Amino acid sequence: MTxxxxxxxxxxxxxxxxxxxxxxxxxxxxxxxxGASSEGYTNKSDCVSNARRNGMTCTPR
Numbered sequence: 001m002t003x004x005x006x007x008x009x010x011x012x013x014x015x016x017x018x019x020x021x022x023x024x025x026x027x028x029x030x031x032x033x034x035g036a037s038s039e040g041y042t043n044k045s046d047c048v049s050n051a052r053r054n055g056m057t058c059t060p061r
Contacts, residue, residue, distance in 0.1 A: 005058035022047035
């Protein structure tokens with residue numbers, strides 16, 4: 001399950017990896033990944049908080 005939102009032309013995705021940890025990824029409008037979580041999170045809210053600290057201003061749905 002992936003939740004996404006768009007802010008300033010970049011797409012932010014919150015998703016579960018294969019080990020069932022929450023991660024985030026920021027993709028630029030040209031398709032390049034320009035940011036990603038360096039660790040997996042057990043709680044989705046912790047993952048979203050980390051993404052916000054790294055510049056996410058939208059709310060993934």
